[in-house]
Amino acid sequence: MREVILDTETTGIDPRSGHRIIEIGCVELIDRRLTGRHYHVYINPQREVEEGALAVHGITDAFLADKPLFADVVEGFMQFVKDARLVIHNAPFDIGFLDTELQLMASPHGCMADHCGVVDTLKMAREKHPGQRNSLDALCKRYMVDNSQRDLHGALLDAEILADVYLIMTGGQTALSLAGQGTGDQEQNSNGVSAIRRLDPASRPALRVVVASDAELQAHTERLAAIKKAAGFALWEGRPVE
Structure with a gap:
């Protein structure tokens, strides 16, 4: 079973108001084991980032100015997620933005549901913990997942953290290093796919x-x-x- 833990960052909260995706981060699991592959890309939204969103993720207009457009990265992204089950915290938010991006470019890919199944970990958490806070930070605290590097939201970092939470919440986990712990020498191809630096098993x-x-x-x-x-x-x- 192939699963892809996915997260996005955006210019604002509503794609119907013209807001766009600015970052996509994905982590791959096969049979509930991390493969060491991920997909990560920043995207030029061709509009300004809203002040409220900037306070959440810290990604500025200047930083995004020279990044590729969604149309430039869509083939690599769809290739990475195709036929996988997407695991997303608050899935309607991210799927809504991805579907909007595909519609804006009149993509032959249609919508995400044509290619992937979806698991919403927020819905799952609310069913397991009714009446409690079920944000990603709250789940990290509940399941003792280290999110100490999460001063600001980031799509890849949040996907890595969610992978830990998801595996614990559904019956098991595996260790992985968080974004920023690597040495910066990871190889990455033109589609944004590269290997995640894993923890040394000998250190466990x-x-x-x-x-x-x-x-x-x-x-x-x-x-x-x-x-x-x-x-x-x-x-x-x-x-x-x-």
């Missing part, structure tokens, strides 16, 4: 192995026998009890 502490005692094994055997007797058959044996 050895897992503790707990072995059941003889008394615990006996209690387990007796419990299984009691379940089998009460049910009339043992599902784990794959056949009815005679």
